[in-house]
Amino acid sequence: MIARVGRRVTSRIRARGWLRTESPLHVGGLGGDPAEPLPIAVDGLGRVYVPGTTLAGVLRNWCRGREQEPKSLSDLWGYTPDQGDGGRASRVFVADALAATTCRLDEHGLPATPLDPALLEFRPFVGIDRSTGTAAPEFLYGRAVVPAGCYLRLEIDIESTEAGELGADLDQARMVAILAALGRGEIRLGAATSRGFGSVRLLDDPLDVVVDRLDTPEGLLAVLRDDPMRRRSVTSLRSKDTGLPERREVLEVSIDWRPLSPVMVRGTSSGLIVDTLPLTTRVDRRHLTLVLPGSSLKGALRGHAEFVELTARGLPAGVPSDATQGGCAAEGLPDERTGTAVGSPAAYSAAFRAQLDRLPAVRALFGAVRDDDAERRAGALRVEECQAEVTIPETLWRSVTGADTPPVGDEDGERKGLSEGLLDRLEGLGLSQADHVALDRWTGGAADGRLFHVLEPHAVDWAPIRLSVDLTRLGDDRDHALALLFLTLRDLSAGRIPLGALVNRGFGDIEVKEITLTGGGWTEPISLPEVLASREIEPIAQAWTDYVTREA
Secondary structure, three states: OOOOOOOOOOEEEEEEEEEEEOOOEOOEOOOOOOOOOEOEOEOOOOOEEEOHHHHHHHHHHHHHOOOOOOHHHHHHHOEOOOOOOOOEOOOEEEOOEEEEOOOOEOOOOOEOOEOOHHHOEEEEEEEEOOOOOOEEEEEEEEEEEEOOOOEEEEEEEEEEOOOOOOOHHHHHHHHHHHHHHHHHOOOEOOOOHHHOOOEEEEOOOOOEEEEEEOOOHHHHHHHHHOOHHHEEOOHHHOOOOOOOOOOOOEEEEEEEEEEOOOOOOEOOOOOOOOOEOEOEEEOOOOEEEEEEOHHHHHHHHHHHHHHHHHHHHOOOOOOOOOOOHHHOOHHHOEOOOOOOEOOOHHHHHHHHHHHHOOOHHHHHHHEOOOOOOOOOOEOOEEEOOEEEOOOEEHHHHHHHHOOOOOOOEOOOOOEOOOOHHHHHHHHHOOEEEEEEEEEOOOOOOEEEEEEEEEEEEOOOOEOOEEEEEEHHHHHHHHHHHHHHHHHHHHHHHOOOOOOOOOHHHOOOOEEEEEEEEEEOOEEEEEEHHHHHHOOOHHHHHHHHHHHHHHHO
């Protein structure tokens, strides 16, 4: 008698659907040119995709909930012992997800309209030196990202090795829980998720869920015949007990605001007609909108949180007093009076990283920067991208940037601005062109070659700014980190934190209408003033006082 090879599979649940990108998505790949921005993953045919390993990793991490390595999931997701042989392979199979512009499949069941790499967007990131207010050395980089409004093909199989409540029924309940979490947008993909990247949502239609019985002749024949009775609805498979660990505790923050002056982040490149353009992102195949990246909003909040903690602890805003903190050489530290570095840019960069990581409460909330710290961990705060509530046709924007019609000079050879027709259309969208000129200090007149144009969003409404705090990740730092967050939000509500670029030139002033919190100790939505006046704030305030006293 021949022994059976492999594990015995009694049934299988299979899900096929589409994930829609709700924000930019970046999954790193292999780049050929070191001068290029962080490259995005492409398969052997040059198609943009999300590897199955990435999808399986984030799904497994969501299933863990509050626990690091729950033993209850080792049979489903597999495990490897710390020592010796053994272990078990995962029973969850996740296919690579090709990126596409539509939800159509070809005759082979593959996406019929793969995403053209030319449609990828570029997002820059820069670290701001706290002393000079300019870009810190070695802190400027960029990512190629899949824009919002694209689709990822999702294919998940779970093979069950036992029938009944302990096998197929439990696996089906877990599959439904995963699909429901994807439908609610709780599972993020790729890099920079704390800056708003990687938000995806599972579409309800088309979504195919198939349950196969593989331990009976009838079940095998149904698979071969593609019996429609194998298809199930998600609601028919719902179960109260999924056997998953307790979910993570999250505090959601919504900030309803309006601009008092133009609020924008510079675009990634200058236009051929207008020098400074606001950053845009795609909302669908033919329309764009203005966007405040999560990295920009998070940077503004972090900078002010550092100011709050430094003030509370009576510390200077310069570099750490210990010249060797974080392993930095003394000659690489910036001079506290001039803000300039003595030494190489690499030494300055190391000192700047040490400066960012010296405040424990800020580090717990916003994350660590240095990669040589054994206690390094991601921050608990996530800041979503904030989009404007205006839709700009792509054809109009191409005319503004000069991509369709190169600028024409006048009789004197000077570059012309936007046409009256374009200006009228932009005015209807809340955008206007402003001209700026530098004055010659000797003549008092306009300096040669110093006239430039800015496209300002002077009358654009914005969606609320959304934050979320992983309270489970904060752990023992929870109360004093929350106190720091509430102090920062209080100052934001008071108009003390400008947003975006050009804040030293009259941009970035905002008015906060309302800040609403949900989660944590508040089961119902509650405003920030009500939180600060409630009894629940007393232990948080005491924890902040104890923390400041202890650290000082």
